[in-house]
Amino acid sequence: MIAIRWLISLGLAGLVTLGLFYFMQALIATGGDLEQNTNVVRIVDATMPEIVMEVIREVERPEPIEELNEPPPTPPDRNIDMDGGADLNIARENVDLDIGLDIGAAGLSATDGEMLPLVNIQPQYPTRAAQRGIEGWCQVAFTVTETGGVRDVRVVDAEPRGMFDSASIRAAERFRFQPRVVNGQPVEVPNVQYVFRFELEE
Amino acid sequence: MYFALLDLSDAITDFMNRGGPVLWVIGMLLLVKWSLIFERVWYLHSTHAKKVKQTLAVWAGRSDTRSWRAQQIRNMMVSEISLDLKSTMPIIETLVVVCPLLGLMGTVTGMIEVFYVMALTGGGDAKSMAGGVSKATIPTMAGMVGALSGIFASNWLKSRIDRDLELLEDHMA
Numbered sequence: 001m002i003a004i005r006w007l008i009s010l011g012l013a014g015l016v017t018l019g020l021f022y023f024m025q026a027l028i029a030t031g032g033d034l035e036q037n038t039n040v041v042r043i044v045d046a047t048m049p050e051i052v053m054e055v056i057r058e059v060e061r062p063e064p065i066e067e068l069n070e071p072p073p074t075p076p077d078r079n080i081d082m083d084g085g086a087d088l089n090i091a092r093e094n095v096d097l098d099i100g101l102d103i104g105a106a107g108l109s110a111t112d113g114e115m116l117p118l119v120n121i122q123p124q125y126p127t128r129a130a131q132r133g134i135e136g137w138c139q140v141a142f143t144v145t146e147t148g149g150v151r152d153v154r155v156v157d158a159e160p161r162g163m164f165d166s167a168s169i170r171a172a173e174r175f176r177f178q179p180r181v182v183n184g185q186p187v188e189v190p191n192v193q194y195v196f197r198f199e200l201e202e
Numbered sequence: 203m204y205f206a207l208l209d210l211s212d213a214i215t216d217f218m219n220r221g222g223p224v225l226w227v228i229g230m231l232l233l234v235k236w237s238l239i240f241e242r243v244w245y246l247h248s249t250h251a252k253k254v255k256q257t258l259a260v261w262a263g264r265s266d267t268r269s270w271r272a273q274q275i276r277n278m279m280v281s282e283i284s285l286d287l288k289s290t291m292p293i294i295e296t297l298v299v300v301c302p303l304l305g306l307m308g309t310v311t312g313m314i315e316v317f318y319v320m321a322l323t324g325g326g327d328a329k330s331m332a333g334g335v336s337k338a339t340i341p342t343m344a345g346m347v348g349a350l351s352g353i354f355a356s357n358w359l360k361s362r363i364d365r366d367l368e369l370l371e372d373h374m375a
Contacts, residue, residue, distance in 0.1 A: 005244050006237065013236030016351075017229055022210060024347050025217035028340070128205075128212065162205050 044201050046125030053116060115144055115177050115192050123171035123196050129163050130200065136160050138168040139195045146186040148179045156193065168196045220333075221340035224308030228301065228344045235297040235348075238290050239355045245287070246362065253283055254370055261374050276374050284367050291360065298352040305345020312338025 129136075138158040142150050153172045155165045172194060179186040218225050257279050266272050316334035323330055 005248075006241060009237040009240035009244060010233070012240045013233050016236045017232040018210075018214065020232060020347055020351060021214050021217065021229065021344075024340075024344055025213050028217075028343070029213070128208065 043125075043127065043130045046130060046198060047201055048122050049197055049199070051120065115180070115189060117175045117177055117194075118148070119174075119176035121171045121174040123164070123167040123198070125198060125200075126164060126167050129198065133200060134160065134163060135199050136164055137195055137197045138164040139193060140168050140172045141191050141193045142172055144177045144179065144189040144192050146179050146188055148177045148186075150175045150177070164196065164198050167198075171196065217340070220336045221344060222308060222312060222337040224304060224311065224341040225344055228304050228308075228341065228348055231297055231301060231304065232348045232352075235294060235301075235352050236355075238294050238297070239352075239359065242290060242294070242359055246366070250283070250287055250366070253286070254366075257283060257370070258373055280367065280371055280374070283370065287363050287366070291356075291363070294352070294356045294359070298349055298356050301349040301352060302342075302345040305342040305348075308341025308345070309338045312336075312341065 128134075136159045139156045140153055141156045142153040145151055150173055153169045155169065158164060158168075175194075177192075180189045181187070218229075261267070261276065261279065264272065264275075267276075312334050314334075315337060316331050319327075319331050319334055
């Protein structure tokens with residue numbers, strides 16, 4: 001009975017001590033990770049896979065029209081010489097330059113298809129994950145504002161859960177997009193999805 | 203949940219590494235002190251309560267409660283209970299006092315490290331001194347926090363024990 005009492009007291013005391021120590025380290029915790037001389041862990045660089053940017057098709061420029069260097073042929077003499085024998089009455093065709101250029105509907109805009117970030121920020125690989133060699137991915141969804149900014153970032157799915165969330169959210173918030181234009185007005189695009197892959201270099 | 207625990211252990215080991223070896227001693231002391239405190243609280247609520255009941259029953263069963271002899275017997279009963287009740291209190295109080303002193307010791311060893319680094323590098327290199335400085339300041343804080351938390355608990359226990367004994371004596375009048 002007495003032994004049990006002491007054991008339970010010891011357990012509670014252990015909890016209290018841990019709590020106190022956690023409290024203390026929280027008191028002096030500084031935001032940034034300070035470089036310490038004690039057991040520094042070499043962390044391999046984390047790389048993000050290259051993102052292949054889709055090239056937006058350039059509108060074909062019309063070829064410049066060749067300048068006619070030859071002087072226009074002198075108009076034929078229209079005076080009909082009743083006396084002349086030869087009849088120089090050659091009917092000339094009207095030359096119609098019809099190249100089929102229609103420069104009206106072509107405009108550069110990335111309004112259709114995928115929203116691709118103009119600026120994509122690489123997320124910071126969480127130290128914790130890097131130390132343990134944990135790899136994974138995190139899918140976020142957010143709203144692209146009229147100005148091309150990002151807001152309301154939330155995590156849709158991740159593997160492993162909770163490991164890369166904050167890093168991904170931080171990175172996604174700093175993305176910049178070309179805002180979607182509808183009828184000449186920029187509009188918000190809700191629910192744009194993006195997947196961050198966290199992979200360690202071998 | 204699992205990651206949260208990892209975070210917690212990481213944070214604490216990190217803190218321990220920064221604070222140097224004195225922190226471990228302080229941690230051990232805190233562990234001992236708090237187990238003593240919890241044990242006392244438990245004792246108050248179980249064994250002590252039983253003993254008081256027994257003693258009161260014995261006292262109520264006596265026919266003679268007024269004579270000098272009866273008073274002496276009453277004193278004996280009360281002191282037996284009080285001895286049992288106060289058995290570990292001196293240790294608890296000592297540990298509370300020792301905590302900040304240990305912190306100071308950590309400070310001194312940390313400062314010695316700082317001076318050693320200064321002697322080696324000729325001073326001026328703040329970065330290399332930082333380790334010693336945090337080793338000097340963190341144990342002080344740990345000692346203070348330990349002592350503070352202990353003071354509250356031990357004072358509460360003390361007043362609680364005193365009150366219980368007073369009540370007992372009153373009941374045995």
